[in-house]
Amino acid sequence: METWFTITASLCLIFLLRAVLSLLSPTTKINNPFPPGPTHIPIITPLIWLTKSLSQIEPILKNLHTKYGPIVTLRIGSRPAIFINDRSLAHQILVQNGSVFSDRPITLPTEKILNSNQHNINSSSYGTTWCTLRRNLTAEMLHPSRVKYFAQTRMWVLDILLKRLKFDIKSSVSIKIVDHFQHAMFALLVFMCFGERVDDKILNDIEKAERSLLVSLKRFNVLNYWPKITKILLRKRWEELLKLRSNQEEVLVPLIRARKEANKSGLCNDNNNPRAYVDTLLDLKLPIEGQRNLDESEIVTLCSEFLSAGTDTTSTALQWIMANLVKYPHIQQRIVDEIKKVMAVSDKEEKEEVREEDLDKLPYLKAVVLESLRRHPPAHFVLPHAVTEDVAFNGYLVPKKGLVNFMVAEIGRDPKVWEDPMTFKPERFLNEDGSRLEGFDITCSKEIKMMPFGAGRRICPAYSLAMLHLEYFVANLVLNFDWKVSNGGDVDLSEKEEFTVVMKTPLEAHISPRI
Incomplete structure (x- = not known):
């Protein structure tokens, strides 16, 4: 009891000293006020917000926006956090003034361990290193010509997914599908990352190391406040963080080294063994750092980013889409009818698979995917943006060390843009006769109507790959199985915040092979 009292008292003293120092620090040359927000009480207010998850803060923010307007400030931790819920302001910031607002906040001590001192795409400062890392990913892995090389891999993963589902049908009345989706997406991304089909044990070891870090991140927030002191008072928690990072390196480094040896032996980079993401990282040089190669720790960080960014978001989006298809059977049937119509006029009338080249002929399927991303974006917030110096925007001060999110x-559910926005209606993305998609720009270059992948210079670089995966797997899931509500119940579409926003009650569905 005395130990915890000492820790609590010490942390309060730390916050008090930081508050005093912030008051004594030089003032900005910009006289504009911070955007409005609730009353800020040093020490107490930051602690209150730090104890809440984003899912708890989101409804509070909705009320604050109603009271104060489209720009609201919260003092989370030691830095002000500005939240924007207006699509026009978001477009001004992210697209029209992208060069000003494309930086990331200064990385915190615990984050430096996990992102190799900002040597990954998500957290890297806006500059040469970020451009180098992002250009490598988009040109070497996400360019359409490169994506095609992994078509056979997607077919292999689809086959695994379908077999797992068919096996579960024999032993269970209903199936919890999100576990199958996560396994499939993770297997696909591991192959794209390391260029080989690893066995289930290695796959499970990688997934365990990645997920252990994700679920523990919130526990380490407190370590960022006066790290010299927390390294003494919270030594075991620091050791836990370092152990999790060590576990991650233990499972990924052998794969990196094996691929490095395969490259030396000339076994990589042909049609049967396409260039993997780790191959591009082994060849990459950082121009701003003397043309040096990435070290192993930095490659681990970038591989981890590749795996984590594409697994949870895509599997979550798949779960939301399938939940709506279970809840609304007529939508599911319309996709099936559209697929069968396309297959009827193809060279092979009895194909067992919707191939990637067929997807452009399925506008209703695409509309269903877009509507799900609008209504149920996998993440309700983008990663925080920052500015390199104090900036005046819309009459307010955006401070150099602040967060902008x-x-x-909320932007994708704006009733000024979307009629009856809470209704799931794919037809809103189609022309009047439903024969084609209306011109909708998912990159938000001209305007923002919804932004499930972000917008501007920091938009998710893999948005086109994500759309391909969603369309491909949804099409084949409804082609092979009839999806129905489990045990005559209903589908709970309410949301729960985890790493991405998932359903409070994970979808369990009764599925049966289509005849």
Whole structure:
């Protein structure tokens, strides 16, 4: 009891000293006020916000926006956090003034361990290193010509997914599908990352190391406040963080080294063994750092980013889409009818698979995917943006060390843009006769109507790959199985915040092979 009292008292003293120092620090040359927000009480207010998850803060923010307007400030931790829920302001910031607002906040001590001192795409400062890392990913892995090389891999993963589902049908009345989706997406991304089909044990070891870090991140927030002191008072928690990072390196480094040896032996980079993401990282040089190669720790960080960014978001989006298809059977049947119509006029009338080249002929399927991303974006907030110096925007001060974030879900549900926005209606993305998609720009270059992948210079670089995966797997899931509500119940579409926004009650569905 005395130990915890000492820790609590010490942390309060730390916050008090930081508050005093912030008051004594030089003032900005910009006289504009911070955007409005609730009353800020040093020490107490930051602690209150730090104890809440984003899912708890989101409804509070909705009320604050109603009271104060489209720009609201919260003092989370030691830095002000600005939240914006207006699509026009988001477009001004992210697209029209992208060069000003494309930086990332200064990385915190615990984050430096996990992102190799900002040597990954998500957290890297806006500059040469970020451009180098992002250009490598987009040109070497996400360019359409490169994506095609992994078509056979997607077919292999689809086959695994279908077999797992068919096996579960024999032993269970209903199936919890999100576990199958996560396994499939993770297997696909591990192959794209390391260029080989690893066995289930290695796959499970990688997934365990990645997920252990994700679920523990919130526990380490407190370590960022006066790290010299927390390294003494919270030594075991620091050791836990370092152990999790060590576990991650233990499972990924052998794969990196094996691929390095395969490259030396000339076994990589042909049609049967396409260039993997780790191959591009082994060849990459950082121009701003003397043309040096990435070290192993930095490659681990970038591989981890590749795996984590594409697994949870895509599997979550898949779960939301399938939940709506279970809840609304007529939508599911319309996709099936569209697929069968396309297959009827193809060379092979009895194909067992919707191939990637067929997807452009399925506008209703695409509309269903877009509507799900609008109504149920996998993440309700983008990663925080920052500015390199104090900036005046819309009459307010955006401070150099502040965070700027956007309420993705609220923007995609704006009743001024979307009629009856809470209704799931794919037809809103189609022309009048439903024969083609209306011109909708998912990159938000001209305007923002919804932004499930973000917008501007920091938009998710893999948005086109994500759309391909969603369309491909949804099409084949409804082609092979009839999806129905489990045990005559209903589908709970309410949301729960985890790493991405998932359903409070994970979807369990009764599925049966289509005849």
